[in-house]
Amino acid sequence: MTKIMYIQKIQTNVCIIAICFLIHTINPANAQTLPNAKGCKFNLKTYEKVDLIPPPKRGEQDALPKKYSLKQYAPEPKNQGDYGTCVGWALAYAARTIQIAKHYGWKHSVxxxxxxxxxxxxxxxxxxxxxxxxxxxxxxxxxxxxxxxxGVLKFNEYEYTCNGSITQ
Structure with missing residues (x-):
């Protein structure tokens, strides 16, 4: 794995972790209005099966910037409403969209x-x-x-109705 590929994998992992962290911390008051929503379920068995990249070797961390922002690649924020869909919002709407926008160099929020x-x-x-x-x-x-x-469909290809039909 080249140094650039390694840095890109770290950026993707950091993005996913940051988004998942934000889901739980961004507005605790909103969590109180969703008494039935469960949010992200952590399953240690499935987590342990995920291929994680190894930590950087001595000297490799020197190639990483002190700080890095993906904000310029982020879609406009939306509201998940009274549903327990935060994992979908974190991974599909935010992380995957940011990854594609960065890949294509898109920086216009619309x-x-x-x-x-x-x-x-x-x-x-x-x-x-x-x-x-x-x-x-x-x-x-x-x-x-x-x-x-x-894969995952684009937002405009699958707008939400709870318990909607997904054709294979």
């Missing part, structure tokens, strides 16, 4: 938002079938696996 990925599509693919009110949380590792194996 262009990025118009090409954002659907959190609802991902949520519907991984949620429990008996979660008819869409308030159960989902597992990050399962979501990443689903994105890797099945």
């Amino acid at each position: 262009l990025i938002t118009d090409n954002a990925f659907s959190p609802y599509f991902l949520y519907e693919k991984i949620k429990k079938s008996n979660d008819l009110k869409c308030n159960e949380g989902t597992d990050l590792a399962a979501a990443l696996d689903t994105m890797k194996n099945n």
Whole structure:
């Protein structure tokens, strides 16, 4: 793995971790208004199966910048409403959209938002079938696996209706 590839993997991992952290900390008051929403479910068994990149070797961390922002590649913020879809928002709408915008060099928020990925599509693919009110949380590792194996539709291709139909 080249140094550039290593840095890109670190950037992607940091982005996902930061977004997941923000989900839980950005506005604790909002969490109180969603008494039934469960949010992200952490499953140690699936987490331990995720291929993580090794920590940097001695000297490699010197190539990393002291700080780095992906804000210029981010889609416009939206509201997930009273649903437990935060994993979809973190991974599809935010992380995957940021990754694609960075890859193509998009820095205009309207262009990025118009090409954002659907959190609802991902949520519907991984949620429990008996979660008819869409308030159960989902597992990050399962979501990443689903994105890797099945991809994810754009936001404008799958706008949300709870318990919507996804054609294979």
